Amino acid sequence: MKKILLLMLLATTHGFAQKTLFYMTDHPDSVRDFIEHQTKIDIIVPTWYSVDENGLVSGEPDPSVMRVVKQRHIELFPIVAMFNKSGSHVLLTSEKAQDAMIRTLVAACKENGYDGFQLDLENIAWTDRDALSATVKRIADGMHKEHLQLQIAVVPNAPGYPGHSDFSKWIFSDWRGVFDLKAISDSVDLLCLMTYDQHTRWTTPGPVGGWIWTNENLEYALKMVPREKLSLGIALYGYHWYAGNPEAGGKEPKPNVTADYIGGKDVKTLQETYGAQVQWDAQDHSTYFYFYRDQMREWIFYTEERGFRDRYDLAKAQHLQGICAWVLGQEDPSIWNVLPERK
Numbered sequence: 001m002k003k004i005l006l007l008m009l010l011a012t013t014h015g016f017a018q019k020t021l022f023y024m025t026d027h028p029d030s031v032r033d034f035i036e037h038q039t040k041i042d043i044i045v046p047t048w049y050s051v052d053e054n055g056l057v058s059g060e061p062d063p064s065v066m067r068v069v070k071q072r073h074i075e076l077f078p079i080v081a082m083f084n085k086s087g088s089h090v091l092l093t094s095e096k097a098q099d100a101m102i103r104t105l106v107a108a109c110k111e112n113g114y115d116g117f118q119l120d121l122e123n124i125a126w127t128d129r130d131a132l133s134a135t136v137k138r139i140a141d142g143m144h145k146e147h148l149q150l151q152i153a154v155v156p157n158a159p160g161y162p163g164h165s166d167f168s169k170w171i172f173s174d175w176r177g178v179f180d181l182k183a184i185s186d187s188v189d190l191l192c193l194m195t196y197d198q199h200t201r202w203t204t205p206g207p208v209g210g211w212i213w214t215n216e217n218l219e220y221a222l223k224m225v226p227r228e229k230l231s232l233g234i235a236l237y238g239y240h241w242y243a244g245n246p247e248a249g250g251k252e253p254k255p256n257v258t259a260d261y262i263g264g265k266d267v268k269t270l271q272e273t274y275g276a277q278v279q280w281d282a283q284d285h286s287t288y289f290y291f292y293r294d295q296m297r298e299w300i301f302y303t304e305e306r307g308f309r310d311r312y313d314l315a316k317a318q319h320l321q322g323i324c325a326w327v328l329g330q331e332d333p334s335i336w337n338v339l340p341e342r343k
Helices: 002-014 028-036 063-072 085-092 095-112 126-145 166-176 181-187 211-222 264-274 305-317 333-337
Strands: 019-024 043-046 049-051 057-059 079-082 116-121 149-154 190-193 230-235 238-243 257-262 279-281 286-293 296-302 322-326
Touching: 019 028, 028 063, 043 063, 057 095, 079 085, 085 095, 085 126, 095 116, 095 126, 116 126, 126 149, 126 166, 126 181, 149 181, 181 190, 190 211, 211 230, 211 305, 230 305, 238 264, 257 264, 264 286, 264 296, 286 305, 305 322, 305 333
Parallel strands: 019 043, 019 322, 049 079, 079 116, 116 149, 149 190, 190 230, 230 322
Antiparallel strands: 049 057, 238 257, 238 296, 279 286, 286 296
């Protein structure tokens, strides 16, 4: 911890520059946030495209976003996404499907002036690890031949193997284990480490991306990924945990602790409605509060200015390429105080 604090101090003193990458959906709130804060964004990654198992890429740009990007000269890397285990396996093992995908990505870049694409391929079995690495290389090679770039978002996977618990085995086999960080980083131009969703609706309440967990995953990634190719993920949203319907989804009542995404505006509403005391977890550098409704305690963990600043400074201290923040439209407005204006 002392080493990290020293690096943060040195980075602040020397003014190390880093790039701010923000993800954006097609929701009006997300688009409006991009337009409002365009002067603090270096790279925009909108969720405009998806791909199926046959390599068919579907999607199109938002004209209002394109106007701002061209006017401000902001780097633009739309996402092409797939979250389908069986479909991903077909795509990753079919050169014909990959060729169709590459042709469409290149054509879309040339037609719309994109700098490249970002891959977001998740929920893939760990047994497709080598196939994913080979496919990423193939797509990257195809993009590079046309002087375009390829980025990828990856699930953090420290310590690199499944643990003892059933949850640890599941999260590795279905999410973490497929990403060979060394092989992938050798191919792409930027790797966005999604250091968020440490705790989710599948887990007990806790920080979306706690400080200790974030640092463990960053240190693990840096063993394989060059600093100049690595961007640190920061969650702009939160989670709200509560007791769900015990009778949902089955014949017999079962424990049903669940959670939903929650954005900054809704966080503020609940905090004010129930008079909750906002608290700071010094160990995990995370903000949270709880309140009672119907005699039951509900928990909210989220990112505000202090938590965002710590992670932003961590990326700077580690001399990373920058940060990648998910997602515009969900953030606490205070996070914009941290970021400098683009020159």
